[in-house]
Amino acid sequence: xxxxxxxxxxxxxxxxxxxxxxxxxxxxxxxxxxxxxxxxxxxxxxxxxxxxxxxxxxxxxxxxxxxxxxxxxxxxxxxxxxxxxxxxxxxxxxxxxxxxxxxxxxxxxxxxxxxxxxxxxxxxxxxxxxxxxxxxxxxxxxxxxxxxxxxxxxxxxxxxxxxxxxxxxxxxxxxxxxxxxxxxxxxxxxxxxxxxxxxxxxxxxxxxxxxxxxxxxxxxxxxxxxxxxxxxxxxxxxxxxxxxxxxxxxxxxxxxxxxxxxxxxxxxxxxxxxxxxxxxxxxxxxxxxxxxxxxxxxxxxxxxxxxxxxxxxxxxxxxxxxxxxxxxxxxxxxxxxxxxxxxxxxxxxxxxx
Numbered sequence: 168x169x170x171x172x173x174x175x176x177x178x179x180x181x182x183x184x185x186x187x188x189x190x191x192x193x194x195x196x197x198x199x200x201x202x203x204x205x206x207x208x209x210x211x212x213x214x215x216x217x218x219x220x221x222x223x224x225x226x227x228x229x230x231x232x233x234x235x236x237x238x239x240x241x242x243x244x245x246x247x248x249x250x251x252x253x254x255x256x257x258x259x260x261x262x263x264x265x266x267x268x269x270x271x272x273x274x275x276x277x278x279x280x281x282x283x284x285x286x287x288x289x290x291x292x293x294x295x296x297x298x299x300x301x302x303x304x305x306x307x308x309x310x311x312x313x314x315x316x317x318x319x320x321x322x323x324x325x326x327x328x329x330x331x332x333x334x335x336x337x338x339x340x341x342x343x344x345x346x347x348x349x350x351x352x353x354x355x356x357x358x359x360x361x362x363x364x365x366x367x368x369x370x371x372x373x374x375x376x377x378x379x380x381x382x383x384x385x386x387x388x389x390x391x392x393x394x395x396x397x398x399x400x401x402x403x404x405x406x407x408x409x410x411x412x413x414x415x416x417x418x419x420x421x422x423x424x425x426x427x428x429x430x431x432x433x434x435x436x437x438x439x440x441x442x443x444x445x446x447x448x449x450x451x452x453x454x455x456x457x458x459x460x461x462x463x464x465x466x467x468x469x470x471x472x473x474x475x476x477x478x479x480x481x482x483x484x485x486x487x488x489x490x491x492x493x494x495x496x497x498x499x500x501x502x503x504x505x506x507x508x509x510x511x512x513x514x515x516x517x518x519x520x
Contacts, residue, residue, distance in 0.1 A: 253269050375432075375433040388412050436464055
């Protein structure tokens with residue numbers, strides 16, 4: 168990917184999208200904003216100068232926010248050999264180069280983001296000071312994504328295991344890897360990977376519960392760790408097994424792994440899918456060795472844009488579900504789900520007592 172200069176210009180209408188983009192950009196040298204729809208020649212947006220038009224140096228990076236209302240203006244930039252970066256969360260082929268032109272998927276931005284998350288992991292304990300334990304019986308969402316989502320939750324509540332299994336296989340039957348399943352696009356995957364690389368020896372035995380296409384566990388396997396995995400989709404489990412990893416097709420609530428099999432367990436974006444979150448965490452506890460480490464991520468709040476998500480989490484509900492099974496929580500913080508997302512996921516690390 169192309170490198171990013173230290174001088175940045177934002178192009179678009181000052182709005183919520185631009186506000187979020189500003190607060191995700193690590194460099195503090197945003198020069199100004201160009202808003203071709205601006206009524207006046209000059210103005211400001213949170214202290215950043217806004218111009219209706221302005222000369223742009225060839226060395227300057229242009230970050231385009233929003234939906235590109237003024238396509239003519241962007242075409243002018245392209246014609247002047249200043250190809251703009253987009254800041255869309257889900258870039259596509261229409262966004263002037265797709266992901267290869269998206270600011271949040273450049274190597275420089277991802278490096279900054281990864282270092283920033285590692286620093287927060289090491290030093291940020293603010294969330295732990297405000298957590299409290301609440302009654303944590305199994306629970307389900309009560310606001311639904313769709314009629315299909317409502318029906319899926321009902322099947323969970325009724326314990327229709329065969330129907331749920333059939334639904335899962337149909338849901339993943341084509342084997343397509345979605346945009347949000349790539350290692351390079353998921354800060355949470357990279358955070359867990361970086362933590363393990365910096366703190367665990369190569370004889371550490373690791374299992375990824377809900378491994379998907381094996382993006383993270385394959386990276387760790389390549390590093391030389393002893394790796395196992397589990398996924399509820401037979402097709403995905405087969406794909407991961409082809410890479411030399413022992414991957415079981417099964418449920419996190421009844422994995423089939425032996426007692427105290429692993430030193431580290433990974434469970435990313437999985438607990439929002441299971442029938443009984445408490446049974447799932449009990450199984451994670453059973454399979455983990457004493458003093459072993461558990462890494463979890465889940466969507467935060469109502470950031471559940473999937474028909475297969477059956478519950479919401481906040482900081483205290485996730486914390487409570489984990490500590491009631493005799494885990495000790497060492498870290499919890501909000502992180503972005505995708506590189507360009509707001510902090511819409513929860514990250515938690517716990518130790519088996």
